[in-house]
Amino acid sequence: MSIIINSPQNTQIKAARRLSQRRYRHEEGRLLIEGLRLVGDAWRSHVYPLQLFYNAELRPQAAELDSLLREMEEQNVPTFACSEAVFAHLTETVTPQGIAAVVALPQLPLPPKVTLVLILDEVRDPGNAGTLLRSAEAAGADFVIFGPGSVDAFNDKVLRAGMGVHFRLPIRVCSSWAELKGLIPADLPLYLAEAASQIDYDRVDWRKAAGLVVGGEANGAGAEMRQLAQPIAIPMQGNPESLNAAMAGTIILFEAARQRRQQ
């Protein structure tokens, strides 16, 4: 029988817990992911946990949890049983499902040639960011850049909203404009989703390499991005606030996918 971690002061627990802060995640290149769904998604994407924590009291009662843990133990993942209180202390969610893992911060390789990249500029809502990541994957974007001023791509809520996309789609978090510009070819045309523009989004030739920029919920894109990107509009009826950042980005990403299928 394995030892059960009973103290929240345990070194491993403390080290894992501080990964809920953006700074530590990026400094240490490690991530704490929670829940059966997300840990399972990572595992199925061949992400090998550095440490696996579980609620010792819950394991015997939860078949799905037990089965995933057995699989991991067979492959020598270091697993740590925790008391219910320690496990609750470790995780952010209100009703933890009894499983959490520390994994290396995903840094999937970028494709050699950019065809379609999504750039989030000052998108602060984690739900919108997660939805945009899922749409980008589904529409076949190469990778997604989180520009300065956006929510952290590896924030707990973005991870949950992303439903595993973080382990399948290359993502880059940029803390500066220089870093962002270094990720895309200097001549890549950038299009900014805006409410007001003379150019409709479906008039753009998306069969050519391009970047789509989605601006923030409150004030749209920042000043730097406005200088770089061509505004494009989604023609719509009624209230111009009807489409939020996630919906607007999704519509344009799928227009790009549609055009590319017809090439």
Place this chain on the structure above:
Amino acid sequence: MSIIINSPQNTQIKAARRLSQRRYRHEEGRLLIEGLRLVGDAWRSHVYPLQLFYNAELRPQAAELDSLLREMEEQNVPTFACSEAVFAHLTETVTPQGIAAVVALPQLPLPPKVTLVLILDEVRDPGNAGTLLRSAEAAGADFVIFGPGSVDAFNDKVLRAGMGVHFRLPIRVCSSWAELKGLIPADLPLYLAEAASQIDYDRVDWRKAAGLVVGGEANGAGAEMRQLAQPIAIPMQGNPESLNAAMAGTIILFEAARQRRQQ
């Protein structure tokens, strides 16, 4: 100075409060809407409140609230000042903004001819329903039908997610299949958004009159709808669960709008 309602047992308060239940809303044809945003949206859509309740303690401190109330009082809307406790009792939100109104349940007239109708079949998530309503308006759908098994279109959370669309776009809530069928021409082609189908959504000729059916988050559309509607798919890469009901519906609605602009 007006009288302040101090008791949650007040007849008006009791009558307004029970409108949080679906049954009373539809039986009485009345709706309780909360918050500056929604009450303001309704007012700007020329919806005249039957009763207007406000938090007497908040009014002098909140300029926007005070200004909307003045406008309504000038037009003889019956307004009722409530104590903070009574107001909190009346409303569902955790941090009420000090304003709530009873209005007639919107029943905007249907267009004489159907060109594009959205049907929600067993969509239970209020956020998805609100998003779909907003997309339907923005894409120019004629009206939206909430089929049996869907969340109530006038549920508090759907109202909030809809951001005022309920007062601009005709909506019909059907409690039976007979009722639903009575709302659309018998020969209207229906298309059901599905993950698996041989027909891509952009191969449909959306310039012709049509109905788009979006099924529920858990199990898709119900058995009755599956017999009536032609499944169509959104081709996508990666995880087939990437698009939720709201995103899938939004993509197809805007493909319909795109085709119609090119007519």
